[in-house]
Amino acid sequence: MVVFAGQGDVQRTMALLWRTAGPGDPRTAPGPKPALSVDMIVDAAIAVADAEGMSSLSMRAVGERLGRTAMALYTYVPSKGELVDLMYDRALAELPRGYDGEAGWRAALTRWAGDGWAFYLRHPWVLQVSQARPVLGPNEYVMMETLLGVLRGTGLGAPVVRRLVGTLIYFVRGTVQPVAEARQAATATGVPDQEWWDGRSAQIAQVAPDFAERFPMVVWLGTEGASPLGDEADEPCPDDDRPYMEAEAEKTFQAGLTVLLDGIEAAMRRAGL
Amino acid sequence: MVVFAGQGDVQRTMALLWRTAGPGDPRTAPGPKPALSVDMIVDAAIAVADAEGMSSLSMRAVGERLGRTAMALYTYVPSKGELVDLMYDRALAELPRGYDGEAGWRAALTRWAGDGWAFYLRHPWVLQVSQARPVLGPNEYVMMETLLGVLRGTGLGAPVVRRLVGTLIYFVRGTVQPVAEARQAATATGVPDQEWWDGRSAQIAQVAPDFAERFPMVVWLGTEGASPLGDEADEPCPDDDRPYMEAEAEKTFQAGLTVLLDGIEAAMRRAGL
DNA sequence: CTGATATCCTTATGCTGTAAAGAGATAGCT
DNA sequence: AGCTATCTCTTTACAGCATAAGGATATCAG
Numbered sequence: 001m002v003v004f005a006g007q008g009d010v011q012r013t014m015a016l017l018w019r020t021a022g023p024g025d026p027r028t029a030p031g032p033k034p035a036l037s038v039d040m041i042v043d044a045a046i047a048v049a050d051a052e053g054m055s056s057l058s059m060r061a062v063g064e065r066l067g068r069t070a071m072a073l074y075t076y077v078p079s080k081g082e083l084v085d086l087m088y089d090r091a092l093a094e095l096p097r098g099y100d101g102e103a104g105w106r107a108a109l110t111r112w113a114g115d116g117w118a119f120y121l122r123h124p125w126v127l128q129v130s131q132a133r134p135v136l137g138p139n140e141y142v143m144m145e146t147l148l149g150v151l152r153g154t155g156l157g158a159p160v161v162r163r164l165v166g167t168l169i170y171f172v173r174g175t176v177q178p179v180a181e182a183r184q185a186a187t188a189t190g191v192p193d194q195e196w197w198d199g200r201s202a203q204i205a206q207v208a209p210d211f212a213e214r215f216p217m218v219v220w221l222g223t224e225g226a227s228p229l230g231d232e233a234d235e236p237c238p239d240d241d242r243p244y245m246e247a248e249a250e251k252t253f254q255a256g257l258t259v260l261l262d263g264i265e266a267a268m269r270r271a272g273l
Numbered sequence: 274m275v276v277f278a279g280q281g282d283v284q285r286t287m288a289l290l291w292r293t294a295g296p297g298d299p300r301t302a303p304g305p306k307p308a309l310s311v312d313m314i315v316d317a318a319i320a321v322a323d324a325e326g327m328s329s330l331s332m333r334a335v336g337e338r339l340g341r342t343a344m345a346l347y348t349y350v351p352s353k354g355e356l357v358d359l360m361y362d363r364a365l366a367e368l369p370r371g372y373d374g375e376a377g378w379r380a381a382l383t384r385w386a387g388d389g390w391a392f393y394l395r396h397p398w399v400l401q402v403s404q405a406r407p408v409l410g411p412n413e414y415v416m417m418e419t420l421l422g423v424l425r426g427t428g429l430g431a432p433v434v435r436r437l438v439g440t441l442i443y444f445v446r447g448t449v450q451p452v453a454e455a456r457q458a459a460t461a462t463g464v465p466d467q468e469w470w471d472g473r474s475a476q477i478a479q480v481a482p483d484f485a486e487r488f489p490m491v492v493w494l495g496t497e498g499a500s501p502l503g504d505e506a507d508e509p510c511p512d513d514d515r516p517y518m519e520a521e522a523e524k525t526f527q528a529g530l531t532v533l534l535d536g537i538e539a540a541m542r543r544a545g546l
Numbered sequence: 547c548t549g550a551t552a553t554c555c556t557t558a559t560g561c562t563g564t565a566a567a568g569a570g571a572t573a574g575c576t
Numbered sequence: 577a578g579c580t581a582t583c584t585c586t587t588t589a590c591a592g593c594a595t596a597a598g599g600a601t602a603t604c605a606g
Binding site: 011132133136141159161165167174175177196200216221249255258259262263264267 | 476
């Protein structure tokens, strides 16, 4: 299930996201000094999510990591939903903030996409934060600004760029998602990827003996190796520890990106650039 | 949180998916006749998910819709995870199974993408079924076969097509996702999209008065034409009831698809087709 | 010192998936 | 016909979840 953004007090959420919260009068209030902070909680929550996946992210788990009960967190954060928002925005801060355009926009965009790929693999849970409504934290805008800086190199106008932005982001997200979730599932369930796959495909042969007749093109896709393009033949990737699936997904990513870049070039040509 | 596929007895799951389950000896066993069936349960579950979203899909809710308790379902389905797998595969059966290639592959692919878009909007919860490991039900292969039938029209070889498949599917999924989840969130929380958005963007102005200096390109993106951020739409969106966001996302979808199609054409040209 | 306010804990409520055990129906077998 | 194995479905129970409510305790301004 997707975690929806918190819908509590909008004002407080935004203040937390943009860090305009505390420092009105820092230490004049009575009561014990806070032993925790929003930052500590967000960090602990990210650590939990990184290590054990979003499905293991509970208020108890976060509290435990800080030596507190679950309820102690509610002093700092209105609800779990808001905490997830904060985690999301904090994680985005890791992304590079600018790309050198000297080698051309194609190279820059390729590096941007690669960094995104690596980022989502580092924090797979980010893909599970609902995109229904933007979190609207500062780092989301920073990320947007970074991408726009790269796209400016194409010389395309705002209306075109506006559409490209979504396409590019969703492309990266979409192509990493299977890889990220497969990793999560493998660690969460303890079943290695290869094993799971073997079991299933053995079952398919048994349960659908007429597979080749029912799905001829799927079989064709799997068997035919040589490309009329003359691009590199598919090797079994011998000295590669990662699951086969990941290597394959990465090729999909690279090839898909090429298609996108070519498409952008076509748009530029059409715009007379 | 993403719902992971059930990891119970692989054999039984596959049998359920491919419907090779029951009819060994249909009516020789003692005991009361089953009042339910896997199909009825899957239908009821889909109805719940369609109406109230994946987060409201509980075994109790499904059972209630059938006049049974939650536990009654476990006679037919091993776990909630398996049920979700079955829902997913059943839903996919709705998709068209072939596209006329007479008007060219571009037209066919455009129609394919449009049907996918509509499908995901009809069943937003499908986007929340984990893609970590393929469900491997029959209709997933049918869908693949359909797409491959369209892509065959390009004349490209298997290795290239193999990569295009993922790119296209993720593109469609990625671009509908915000729209689908926004609809879900709006109905689930009862907060209309416009209202939520207004509250947040008003807060941004207050919390980041220096927004224009910090994010000049975001502002540029928003001022030249309609904006996903802040200001009202400059572009006319007459007699359209849907939230502004949806219309905008649809444009992103169309424009992104054009970029993809242009990119595919470039790949064909490079292959000498 | 007093009263107000802060952090943090304990307890409790209503969800969730599902394990365990039992009630009642129905078939084949004797 | 009666017995018994087997099936469906219910009840009850349990652990885990987010979080509401209330209480204990520490710290400030006066």
